[in-house]
Amino acid sequence: MEKEKFYITTAIYYLNDKPHIGSVSEAIAADVMARYKRLRGFDVFFSTGTDEHAQKIEERAKKEGIDPQEFVDRASSVWKQIFNDFGISYDRFIRTSDKDHIEVVKHFFQKLYEKGDIYLGTYEGWYCVRDATFLKDSDLIDGKCPICGGPVKKIKEPNYFFKLSKYEKPLLEYYEAHKDFLQPDFRYNEVINVIKSGLQDVSVSRKSFKFGIPIPFDPDHTIYVWFDALLNYLTSVGFLQDKEKFNHFWPADLHLIGKDITRFHGIIWPAMLMSYGLPLPKTIFAHGFWNLEGEKMSKSKGNVVNPSLFVESFSGEAHIDKKTAVDVLRYYLSREVTFGQDGNFKMETFISRYNSDLANDFGNLLNRTVSMLYKYFDGYIPNGKTDPESKEFISKSEEEYFNKMDLFNLSQALESVWGIINYLNNYIQVKQPWKLKNQRSTLSDVIYTLLEGIRHASLLVSPFMPSVSEKILKSLTNEEKSFNFDLLESGNKVEKLPPIFPRLEKEKIKIDTKKEKPEEKPLIDYEDFAKLDLRVAKIIDAEKVPKSKKLIKLRISLEDEERTIVGGIALHYNPEELIGKKIIVIKNLKPRKLMGITSQGMLLAASNDEEFSLLSLDRDVKEGSKIS
Numbered sequence: 290m291e292k293e294k295f296y297i298t299t300a301i302y303y304l305n306d307k308p309h310i311g312s313v314s315e316a317i318a319a320d321v322m323a324r325y326k327r328l329r330g331f332d333v334f335f336s337t338g339t340d341e342h343a344q345k346i347e348e349r350a351k352k353e354g355i356d357p358q359e360f361v362d363r364a365s366s367v368w369k370q371i372f373n374d375f376g377i378s379y380d381r382f383i384r385t386s387d388k389d390h391i392e393v394v395k396h397f398f399q400k401l402y403e404k405g406d407i408y409l410g411t412y413e414g415w416y417c418v419r420d421a422t423f424l425k426d427s428d429l430i431d432g433k434c435p436i437c438g439g440p441v442k443k444i445k446e447p448n449y450f451f452k453l454s455k456y457e458k459p460l461l462e463y464y465e466a467h468k469d470f471l472q473p474d475f476r477y478n479e480v481i482n483v484i485k486s487g488l489q490d491v492s493v494s495r496k497s498f499k500f501g502i503p504i505p506f507d508p509d510h511t512i513y514v515w516f517d518a519l520l521n522y523l524t525s526v527g528f529l530q531d532k533e534k535f536n537h538f539w540p541a542d543l544h545l546i547g548k549d550i551t552r553f554h555g556i557i558w559p560a561m562l563m564s565y566g567l568p569l570p571k572t573i574f575a576h577g578f579w580n581l582e583g584e585k586m587s588k589s590k591g592n593v594v595n596p597s598l599f600v601e602s603f604s605g606e607a608h609i610d611k612k613t614a615v616d617v618l619r620y621y622l623s624r625e626v627t628f629g630q631d632g633n634f635k636m637e638t639f640i641s642r643y644n645s646d647l648a649n650d651f652g653n654l655l656n657r658t659v660s661m662l663y664k665y666f667d668g669y670i671p672n673g674k675t676d677p678e679s680k681e682f683i684s685k686s687e688e689e690y691f692n693k694m695d696l697f698n699l700s701q702a703l704e705s706v707w708g709i710i711n712y713l714n715n716y717i718q719v720k721q722p723w724k725l726k727n728q729r730s731t732l733s734d735v736i737y738t739l740l741e742g743i744r745h746a747s748l749l750v751s752p753f754m755p756s757v758s759e760k761i762l763k764s765l766t767n768e769e770k771s772f773n774f775d776l777l778e779s780g781n782k783v784e785k786l787p788p789i790f791p792r793l794e795k796e797k798i799k800i801d802t803k804k805e806k807p808e809e810k811p812l813i814d815y816e817d818f819a820k821l822d823l824r825v826a827k828i829i830d831a832e833k834v835p836k837s838k839k840l841i842k843l844r845i846s847l848e849d850e851e852r853t854i855v856g857g858i859a860l861h862y863n864p865e866e867l868i869g870k871k872i873i874v875i876k877n878l879k880p881r882k883l884m885g886i887t888s889q890g891m892l893l894a895a896s897n898d899e900e901f902s903l904l905s906l907d908r909d910v911k912e913g914s915k916i917s
């Protein structure tokens with residue numbers, strides 16, 4: 290019989306931000322589902338990737354003095370690496386700059402245009418030049434850009450529009466007929482209300498920036514990043530490239546996304562598919578957001594947890610390998626929230642979950658069982674069979690687990706597994722194997738039951754903790770993926786592992802954020818370097834800038850002229866000790882005002898988190914001398 294297929298996707302990630310616990314949590318949840326479906330025998334295709342044509346990319350690349358493509362290549366590889374480190378078992382890592390995707394986007398746009406669902410109109414609205422962002426009246430704060438607080442200007446430009454309004458009724462009908470289309474229920478209601486309140490046509494092109502996919506029939510326009518990004522779900526499974534594959538996997542069974550992008554997925558995306566004439570995805574599931582210690586994670590607050598650094602610190606503190614530490618984090622993220630609701634990442638609950646669920650419950654079960662196996666059977670699996678009552682309990686819990694997983698209720702599914710683990714721990718107390726030394730056959734059955742129970746529990750946790758599960762199953766010398774019973778082979782020797790989850794006697798894990806590597810700057814040409822006019826300068830006067838903790842105003846001599854420069858060095862130097870020093874300055878930096886003082890150049894200094902030093906000379910050289 291042909292295997293049933295399951296096509297699952299995550300949102301694709303913007304490259305202006307680095308991965309954090311929140312964004313990675315989505316990929317982990319999707320990975321858990323993908324692995325679960327594989328375990329249940331489905332033919333799974335799992336797609337994730339990066340969304341590379343965002344408006345800010347062009348700006349960011351310009352700031353760094355590199356080509357946007359070079360910027361996205363580098364940033365995308367950071368995401369790919371982290372997904373590999375976190376065991377994300379994707380079948381395709383799609384990048385919207387991939388050739389096949391660009392072809393799909395152009396084709397799709399053209400088709401909708403030919404159909405009359407895309408037309409040329411005029412976009413009128415606010416635009417922030419600094420952030421290259423289009424804004425509505427309601428976005429502005431005191432008439433200014435909500436992102437940078439800077440001025441905005443009214444723009445009017447020709448844009449192509451998608452006839453979203455035409456799909457208002459068909460969308461409503463579809464929603465009425467498919468109650469499971471968007472989950473959880475409260476999101477379904479939210480979206481249906483938006484549709485009912487009336488849909489307007491949406492702009493799907495931009496004229497003012499170039500980094501993106503040009504419209505094939507009007508290349509002065511760039512296709513809007515969301516129109517482009519949503520189509521990744523088609524490209525990934527071979528749309529236009531591999532008919533057989535596409536027909537097999539499309540429509541997607543599950544688009545996993547965050548609550549903030551529900552409307553794009555719940556309204557624009559299905560309308561685009563209706564317009565083209567393709568079937569809609571079966572389910573869109575919008576999960577909640579992870580906060581950190583009760584606060585929204587944001588770069589400006591500096592409370593974004595880098596998942597790799599977290600895992601590194603935790604593995605060091607708990608004395609476990611990195612793969613196990615990754616699995617613990619995957620477990621915590623899946624167990625701690627009811628999927629769909631917001632979650633609060635708290636160090637304290639992370640550690641207490643680790644200690645209670647993993648070190649105590651699961652870890653102790655493993656340690657006690659294996660040590661009894663060694664004590665009574667020298668480590669060899671006895672010739673026994675699973676106790677019928679235990680078999681019934683485990684099977685019932687398994688059914689519960691399958692039901693919960695099918696409803697994306699990851700946390701409750703794990704509860705069912707812990708039901709088995711706790712049952713087995715209790716089984717040891719009840720059966721008291723240490724009193725059965727003279728009843729070999731009963732003792733064999735009890736130990737066999739425990740081992741078989743552990744095999745089942747390990748299989749069930751495998752979507753969440755793939756590396757730990759594999760380690761345990763390997764040690765049982767049986768990697769059988771079946772949920773039937775009595776599959777452990779008696780006579781095989783079980784490998785004695787050191788404790789997988791040693792208890793952590795700490796309340797907090799220190800996360801070494803300093804280890805975060807500074808972004809490497811791109812190579813430059815000599816001509817770029819030669820643009821700098823670096824000079825030796827002598828400090829002839831220095832004073833602290835009033836009301837500033839950091840700034841010192843310096844009067845410097847460059848032999849033929851004197852200048853004023855302002856430097857942020859007051860935390861490291863007293864003004865008096867600076868007078869007479871020879872330092873290095875950039876002479877041709879455009880003047881800048883700092884605390885009302887015009888700085889005509891900039892001094893050079895070396896610094897890291899702990900140390901600071903002005904650049905000075907090894908031998909005395911006359912002020913004004915050039916540096917090359």
Ligand code: MSP
Pocket residue numbers: 299300301302303310311312314315340518519520521545546547548549550577578579580586
């Ligand atoms: N590029 C768009 C998606 C296009 S899909 C065709 C985008 N990218 S994003 O990088 O901003 O977000 C990617 C996913 O991460 C989204 O589903 C978003 O909801 C999710 N998350 C971002 N921050 C999150 C948390 N703090 N917690 C959980 N998920 C979070 O939007």
